[in-house]
Amino acid sequence: MRPEFRRAETRNSRTGRRAVFAAVLLAAVLLVTSAGAVSITSADGKVLFLKSGSYTWAQVSTGQVLAPGDQLKTAGGARATVTFDDASRVDLNPGSSFTLKESSPQASGMELKLGSLKAWISKSLNRRFQVRTPTAVCSVRGTEFGVDVEPGGDTRVQMFGGLLAVADKAGNEVLIKDRESVNVTSEGLGRVTDAGTREERGDSEARQVAKREVDLRMSKEEVQAAAAEESKLSEFQEGKAIIDVNGNRVRIEEYIVRPAANQFKLVVLNEREARFDYFFYHGTFNQALPTDMSVALRQLPGCLDAACSYFMTGYRTGRSNTQDSMLEVTSGGHQVDINNNAYGAPDDVTAAYDPATASFIPVAAGRPFFTTLYDNYNLTFNGVSHQSWAGVNIQNMKNGQALAPVFTNVTTVQNSPGCAPPDCTYNEISEGIFHDVVYASNGDGSIWEKYDSYVINDLGKVAKTSDFAATGFGGLSFKQTLLGWNFQTIVTASEFGGRKIDLVVEPKIFIQSGLIP
Amino acid sequence: MLKPLFLCVVLLAASLPASAVEWTPVLNGSVSGGQYFFAGQRGNLGGNAALTAAGLVKLSDRWSLLPMYNGSYRGTKGVDDGVAAGTLFQQQMDHTVSMTGIRKLEESTWRVKPSAGYKREFLKETRNESWGHGLFDYEKISAGVEFENIYKEPFSLRAGLDVFRVRFPSYESLESRSGTDPLGNPLGRELASKHVLDTYNWQASVSGTRPWPFEDPKYVLSGSYSFLYKDFLDQRIVQTSGQFEDVARKDFLQSLGGSIMRPIPMRVFDGDGRLDLSMAMSFSYNRSNQNTFDATFARFLGDSYSYWTFGAGPAAVLSWGDKKAPAWTSASFRWNRQSYLGRLVQDEVGVYGSAKQKHDRYTFSLGYGYPLAPKLTLTFRTNILWAASNHKYQKNYAYAYRAMNYLIGVAYEY
Numbered sequence: 025m026r027p028e029f030r031r032a033e034t035r036n037s038r039t040g041r042r043a044v045f046a047a048v049l050l051a052a053v054l055l056v057t058s059a060g061a062v063s064i065t066s067a068d069g070k071v072l073f074l075k076s077g078s079y080t081w082a083q084v085s086t087g088q089v090l091a092p093g094d095q096l097k098t099a100g101g102a103r104a105t106v107t108f109d110d111a112s113r114v115d116l117n118p119g120s121s122f123t124l125k126e127s128s129p130q131a132s133g134m135e136l137k138l139g140s141l142k143a144w145i146s147k148s149l150n151r152r153f154q155v156r157t158p159t160a161v162c163s164v165r166g167t168e169f170g171v172d173v174e175p176g177g178d179t180r181v182q183m184f185g186g187l188l189a190v191a192d193k194a195g196n197e198v199l200i201k202d203r204e205s206v207n208v209t210s211e212g213l214g215r216v217t218d219a220g221t222r223e224e225r226g227d228s229e230a231r232q233v234a235k236r237e238v239d240l241r242m243s244k245e246e247v248q249a250a251a252a253e254e255s256k257l258s259e260f261q262e263g264k265a266i267i268d269v270n271g272n273r274v275r276i277e278e279y280i281v282r283p284a285a286n287q288f289k290l291v292v293l294n295e296r297e298a299r300f301d302y303f304f305y306h307g308t309f310n311q312a313l314p315t316d317m318s319v320a321l322r323q324l325p326g327c328l329d330a331a332c333s334y335f336m337t338g339y340r341t342g343r344s345n346t347q348d349s350m351l352e353v354t355s356g357g358h359q360v361d362i363n364n365n366a367y368g369a370p371d372d373v374t375a376a377y378d379p380a381t382a383s384f385i386p387v388a389a390g391r392p393f394f395t396t397l398y399d400n401y402n403l404t405f406n407g408v409s410h411q412s413w414a415g416v417n418i419q420n421m422k423n424g425q426a427l428a429p430v431f432t433n434v435t436t437v438q439n440s441p442g443c444a445p446p447d448c449t450y451n452e453i454s455e456g457i458f459h460d461v462v463y464a465s466n467g468d469g470s471i472w473e474k475y476d477s478y479v480i481n482d483l484g485k486v487a488k489t490s491d492f493a494a495t496g497f498g499g500l501s502f503k504q505t506l507l508g509w510n511f512q513t514i515v516t517a518s519e520f521g522g523r524k525i526d527l528v529v530e531p532k533i534f535i536q537s538g539l540i541p
Numbered sequence: 542m543l544k545p546l547f548l549c550v551v552l553l554a555a556s557l558p559a560s561a562v563e564w565t566p567v568l569n570g571s572v573s574g575g576q577y578f579f580a581g582q583r584g585n586l587g588g589n590a591a592l593t594a595a596g597l598v599k600l601s602d603r604w605s606l607l608p609m610y611n612g613s614y615r616g617t618k619g620v621d622d623g624v625a626a627g628t629l630f631q632q633q634m635d636h637t638v639s640m641t642g643i644r645k646l647e648e649s650t651w652r653v654k655p656s657a658g659y660k661r662e663f664l665k666e667t668r669n670e671s672w673g674h675g676l677f678d679y680e681k682i683s684a685g686v687e688f689e690n691i692y693k694e695p696f697s698l699r700a701g702l703d704v705f706r707v708r709f710p711s712y713e714s715l716e717s718r719s720g721t722d723p724l725g726n727p728l729g730r731e732l733a734s735k736h737v738l739d740t741y742n743w744q745a746s747v748s749g750t751r752p753w754p755f756e757d758p759k760y761v762l763s764g765s766y767s768f769l770y771k772d773f774l775d776q777r778i779v780q781t782s783g784q785f786e787d788v789a790r791k792d793f794l795q796s797l798g799g800s801i802m803r804p805i806p807m808r809v810f811d812g813d814g815r816l817d818l819s820m821a822m823s824f825s826y827n828r829s830n831q832n833t834f835d836a837t838f839a840r841f842l843g844d845s846y847s848y849w850t851f852g853a854g855p856a857a858v859l860s861w862g863d864k865k866a867p868a869w870t871s872a873s874f875r876w877n878r879q880s881y882l883g884r885l886v887q888d889e890v891g892v893y894g895s896a897k898q899k900h901d902r903y904t905f906s907l908g909y910g911y912p913l914a915p916k917l918t919l920t921f922r923t924n925i926l927w928a929a930s931n932h933k934y935q936k937n938y939a940y941a942y943r944a945m946n947y948l949i950g951v952a953y954e955y
Contacts, residue, residue: 068693070757101758126859175813230565234597235653236695237607237641238567240687242593245611245637245660248683248742249773251794252662252707255738258846265676273666273676277715278836280783281730290836293715293729297670300715304722316783318839338943342723350722379838382890482936508890508936530837530936 051220056385061109061204062127064088069102069118096122096445108132110146117141125156140172145186160208163189179208206415266528267484272296274528285312288321292529300346301527307339310357322379326395328387331359335396343527348406348520350473356399363393366427367420397421399429406519410435410464410473434471435464447474458487476514479506486525555780563599566955568592573920573950577618580942587616587632589948609643617946619924634672635662654687679709685744696761698749699893709738732785736775744769769794776831781841783834792846796825812862822853832883840893844883852877854904868914875904887934900930900940916954923947 031049047243060078064071064084073084075387076093084096098104098120106114106122112132120139126132133154146155155162158177162169167186173179180506181190191197200206200216207214241381245535268274274294281289289306311334313320338355340479347413363372373393375384387393397419415429439449443463458479465472479487492505515525570592577584586596615633619874639658646653659682685703692698716737719728722952746759752758753950773790780786800821807814854875860867881898888894908922930940 099757101752102756112827230563230597230599231567233605234565234567234595234607237597237643238569238593238595238609240699241595241607241609241639241641241656241658242611244656244685244701245639245658247744247767248681248703248705249660249662250705251740251742251769252679252681255707255709255740256679273670275676279716279730279834280836280839281727282782282784283726289726291716291719293719293728295715297674300718302719302722302728304728306726308720316839316841317782321839344723346720373624380892382838382892419776535549 039348053340056294058173062090062124062132063107064090064096064104065107065113066103066105070099071102071104071116071209072097072099089125090127092124092126094124096120098122108146110151112143112145114141114143126154136171136173138173138175140170142170146502157208159193159210160213161191163191167240172183177210181206181208185380187228266482266510268296268480268526269480269484269486271484276528278530280317282313283524284308286310286354288313288317292527294527296526299526301344301525302346303341303343303527303529305339305341307336310335310337318379325377325379326362326373326393328376329392331361331394332396335359338398343515343525345525346524348517348523348525349404350517350525351404353404354398356416357396358399358417359394360397361392362420363387363389363391365419367422367425371420381444398500401429405473407518408471410471410517434466435473436466437464438461447472453489456489458489473515473517476516478512479509480512481509564598565597567595567597567891568955569953571920571950571952573749573922573948575617575946575948575950577944577946578945579618581938584618584705588614589617590614590949603645603647605643607643609637609639609641611635611637611639616928617948619946625639632665633662635660637661650691652689654689655685656687657684658682674709674711675831677709678711679707679738681708682706693752693755696750696752698747700747701745701748703742703744705742705744707740709736712738730784732777732787734775735784736778737773739773741772741774742769743772759803761804762799763802764799765797767794767796769796773831779832779834781840781843783836783839783841788830790829790831790846792827792829792831794825796823798823806897809859809861812861813864814859814873816862817858820853821856825850838891838893840884842883845881846884847882848879848884849882850877850879863912866915866918867910868912869908869910871906871908873904873906875902876904877902877904880915886932889933889935891934891936896931898930898932900928900932902951903927903929910952913951918952918954919950920952921947921949 052319064073064086067084067086071084072081074081074095074097076091076095081097082528085105090096096104096106096116098116098118100118102118106116106124108114108127114122114134116138120141121137121487122139122141123135123137124133125135131150131152131154133152133156135156137158141155143153143155143164143500145164153164155164155171157171157173157179160179162171162181164186167188168184169186169188170182170184172180172182181188181200183200183202185202187202188200189197189198190206190208190213193207193210194212196213198206198213198216204216206216256439265273265275272295277291277293279291283289283306286309287307288309289304289312292303294301305413307324309320313334322335323332323334326332327422335357337357338353339357340351340353342349342351344350369389372389373387373395374389376387376393377383378385400413401416403410409432411431411433413429413431415427417427418429419427423431437449442450445461446506447463447465447469449462451461460477462475463472463473481487487509509531510528511531512528515527516523546840553867565631565953568707570590573707574586574588574590576586591611591613592907593609593611595607598608600606613633613635615631618631624675639656641654641656644653644655645651659920661680662678663672664670664677665672666675666677670676683703685701685705687699687701689699701779713735714733714737716729716733719733721727722914739870744767746765746767748763748767750761750763753760769792769795770790771792773792777785778788778790798821800819802817802819805816805818807816826849827847829844831846833842835842835843853877854873858869858871860869879900884898886894886896886898897921904924904926906922908920910920910921913919924947926944928940928942928944932940935941
């Protein structure tokens with residue numbers, strides 16, 4: 025190569041005449057033999073070569089020497105590098121069609137019919153370098169530029185360094201300099217644009233690398249975020265977060281504690297942003313519970329035809345906001361065939377909840393139905409008793425009947441027309457929504473309790489009567505439909521000092537535990 | 542709350558080099574608005590926005606750094622989001638900062654890329670939640686290293702190891718804070734855990750792309766495999782009786798994915814265009830030691846977090862016009878099935894059956910992009926989801942429904 029030889033000549037000039045002579049001689053030989061030599065110095069993928077005068081394309085190999093008239097084609101994804109004897113270099117991009125037109129010490133010429141190339145041209149005072157396309161001619165000395173040719177022949181020439189003359193077929197010529205570009209079509213030269221900024225020059229190699237790295241990083245973030253998302257979803261799927269009637273999120277946790285072999289404790293916790301409420305149901309059974317507690321718990325609402333093998337001898341249930349409490353405590357539980365007791369039909373069970381199928385089934389008159397009655401009961405609010413009863417082996421709950429307990433009720437339910445809302449028992453069924461208020465008080469109203477209940481879905485929407493239109497009200501279908509909703513009950517009492525206990529609980533919890541018949 | 546985020550931004554800024562090094566910025570942004578529809582209900586009009594800002598800093602021939610910020614805000618729900626409480630109202634915002642080092646190995650096509658990142662996601666799903674105090678807000682701290690061999694530009698093979706910690710700062714189990722009842726008895730179970738959602742994660746992955754045929758490519762093949770070990774340090778295993786065992790939950794998730802893509806040059810509107818056809822498939826298998834206990838039914842469900850998923854679907858993108866700012870339209874379809882190994886089906890009122898849960902999701906997406914100016918594209922996207930399941934109990938979470946969303950906006954890419 026000529027530049028290297030020139031350096032060698034300079035070094036040899038210090039070593040004596042013979043060396044100088046030999047070097048000059050060698051240089052002369054090299055100049056003669058290598059002037060105008062063009063070769064393929066790199067080929068990646070399918071690069072085809074057509075020798076001038078030949079009709080057969082062949083896969084090119086590295087080192088292949090090109091002569092004027094020889095053609096190259098790069099397939100999609102393939103690349104090739106053509107190197108000239110003066111170290112000028114042309115990189116052919118995928119999908120390009122290239123012909124070497126001329127190669128001599130005075131000029132190098134080539135034609136690009138389709139595709140794109142990027143050229144690095146060595147500076148030379150005597151040599152002209154030319155790239156022709158179907159619409160343009162680019163003439164250059166010492167520069168770096170790129171040429172893109174579209175299938176229709178439209179050409180875009182971009183300069184990266186140096187000076188370039190670009191001419192159209194009509195002979196109009198324009199000089200573009202460093203970082204400028206011009207489009208040439210069959211209609212002639214376009215406007216020279218300043219491609220000095222990166223965005224106008226298109227994506228640089230560095231930008232492509234940067235974008236690629238950004239994409240890879242984003243993909244990795246997505247994979248890792250999916251792991252977090254799955255943890256959240258599993259909480260949703262267990263129904264641990266719903267919206268209450270006021271539009272606030274309520275977190276709910278339900279679980280069972282086993283304080284002793286014959287005991288279970290169902291706990292329902294509610295948390296809102298600024299409050300914590302809970303419900304618990306702590307039962308003591310007549311015998312040790314099995315590992316699968318559902319065997320015992322499904323007998324809680326009562327048993328058809330024969331006495332339950334598992335029944336509670338007592339329970340304690342309560343609601344609290346961590347400061348105030350409402351407690352029910354019972355003892356002396358025993359089985360009674362409520363449909364065949366001395367009291368007769370008024371306390372008969374006509375429909376029973378079957379936990380096995382989570383549905384209500386009808387019970388014919390006279391069919392034995394065993395339920396648990398408790399000899400002692402006490403309902404307190406912050407320790408103050410509002411209702412209680414006591415008895416021995418009671419057989420019915422009708423006040424004044426034989427084998428019924430003695431009731432000591434401080435508060436009694438207040439109904440219209442003896443009272444008016446809000447401190448009264450009323451509902452908004454007639455307004456089309458399931459909102460129900462029960463109010464109980466003593467004679468002078470100094471001791472009272474109030475249950476403000478809504479039937480809501482998981483989004484906090486209050487159930488409309490139209491949601492139950494197909495099932496009617498009060499029947500089995502109605503109760504069945506109710507199972508798909510939530511109960512939100514706000515309890516207030518004279519002992520709470522204006523505070524409330526606000527609980528959202530699935531009705532199934534109450535029904536299954538026998539608290540709702 | 543935002544302190545670590547701010548600190549990372551400051552550190553990133555401090556790490557940016559002076560003018561002596563090469564700096565290549567990347568900036569992508571988008572703004573869009575749209576609506577979400579679910580089972581006949583319509584959400585309010587909402588807006589989405591996203592921004593990615595990064596810069597490749599070339600420190601030397603061997604070393605480069607990629608500091609990156611990514612942030613997004615979502616005011617409309619995506620069809621892939623789960624449908625539970627807060628179906629129609631959801632606002633989400635996340636911010637991620639990361640730093641990746643890129644080291645080219647001498648005389649090889651291999652690169653080593655150590656990285657670290659911090660992400661904070663905020664979620665508002667109800668009226669009483671404010672930014673930074675959402676129940677399911679989380680933060681993620683990650684670090685990892687990837688080895689990449691770009692054996693034939695742009696095709697490569699990659700192998701990586703990552704460690705990341707996911708923490709839900711607002712989420713603690715209620716049971717761990719339940720105290721005692723008014724009678725003085727404990728409300729919670731023994732060994733009740735507190736930070737039940739927090740995890741430490743270790744992931745190993747390999748992936749690659751390859752032209753096919755190698756010398757004269759007509760297709761692009763890609764494949765990936767990853768192994769993720771999730772350690773729930775503070776979530777104990779539930780026993781048959783519904784009580785806790787002093788063993789932490791551990792999940793092992795393996796994922797396998799592959800796709801084939803065929804770019805086809807073609808004439809579109811009397812100009813050059815390109816049709817990219819692709820088909821993708823994925824399979825994952827999660828093995829967990831956790832069970833559940835349904836207190837409502839006093840029912841123990843063993844192995845209820847183990848599952849496998851399979852997904853597949855074709856996609857097509859047609860682009861035409863200016864190569865640097867093409868117009869495009871896209872269509873894709875995807876089917877995903879998730880099958881649980883131990884989670885039993887329930888009927889409409891919650892009664893358990895004997896079959897295991899299977900959930901199917903069919904997603905159909907359409908998109909259109911029109912270049913408004915260099916780097917600026919008008920975009921329209923719509924997604925339609927049809928979800929089906931043999932699990933009929935949908936009181937807490939929807940498994941069978943139809944949902945749709947659409948988004949119209951502009952995207953800028955620098």
